[in-house]
Amino acid sequence: MAGSSTISSQVVEPYAQALMSTAKANNLSDRIGEDVRSLLDLLKNSEQLQNFLANPFVKDADKKGVLERIAGDVHPYFRNFLLILVDRRRILLLEGICQQYLNLLRQLNQTVLAEVTSTVELTEQQQQAVKDKVVAMTNAREVELDMKIDKDLIGGVIIKVGSQVIDASLRGQLRRLALRLTSAT
Numbered sequence: 001m002a003g004s005s006t007i008s009s010q011v012v013e014p015y016a017q018a019l020m021s022t023a024k025a026n027n028l029s030d031r032i033g034e035d036v037r038s039l040l041d042l043l044k045n046s047e048q049l050q051n052f053l054a055n056p057f058v059k060d061a062d063k064k065g066v067l068e069r070i071a072g073d074v075h076p077y078f079r080n081f082l083l084i085l086v087d088r089r090r091i092l093l094l095e096g097i098c099q100q101y102l103n104l105l106r107q108l109n110q111t112v113l114a115e116v117t118s119t120v121e122l123t124e125q126q127q128q129a130v131k132d133k134v135v136a137m138t139n140a141r142e143v144e145l146d147m148k149i150d151k152d153l154i155g156g157v158i159i160k161v162g163s164q165v166i167d168a169s170l171r172g173q174l175r176r177l178a179l180r181l182t183s184a185t
Contacts, residue, residue: 012093016100019081024108028075033105035074036098042070043095054092063091110141115160119153134161 023032043050049070053063067082085091106113114134116122122130131143138161154174159166 009096011090012096012100015085015090015093015097016104019078019097019101020104020108022077022081026077028077029105029108031075032078033102035071035078036101036105039071039074040095040098040102043098050095053094060086067091106144111144112138112140112142112161113144113146115146115148117148117150117153117158117160119149119151119155121149122147122157130157130159133166134159137161137164 019032020029023029049066052058052066063086064083067086068079071079071082082091082094085094085097090097103113105111112134114130116127116130127145127147130145134140134143156168158168
């Protein structure tokens with residue numbers, strides 16, 4: 001399986017780069033970034049759409065028709081890009097290409113992605129506190145939060161930025177306490 005993920009990343013990267021090149025050349029990097037985020041949200045919330053686009057037995061014309069309908073408000077460059085992905089039989093890599101485009105956009109804007117896991121949805125003030133903490137850690141210009149809810153955390157948050165993890169959850173504190181107690185005996 002590792003081989004296939006390497007192959008897909010080798011395919012994903014050039015497509016994301018091509019989209020970014022077009023976006024930058026036309027001063028549309030952030031605008032297309034918004035379109036990409038909207039489409040990713042749609043894909044995340046619709047397994048049916050994912051399966052439809054990945055199904056090799058569905059005609060390209062049908063895939064294009066659905067993409068035209070769901071991509072009604074996106075910029076024409078992005079819409080054309082989606083249609084090209086169908087023509088080149090790369091539409092099943094759409095999610096990976098979109099994720100990679102957002103990675104490139106973050107690099108361009110000196111933004112870091114912080115994956116935040118909490119037991120409940122954080123308030124605006126709490127989110128800002130997390131952003132401030134991440135800016136202090138990374139010296140990034142901006143911070144983008146990817147929020148997830150995990151009811152098993154008990155309390156607190158876990159913040160992941162790249163390979164750095166700040167576990168400020170109650171579960172993490174209990175785990176560290178248990179480790180200290182077992183190493184003390």
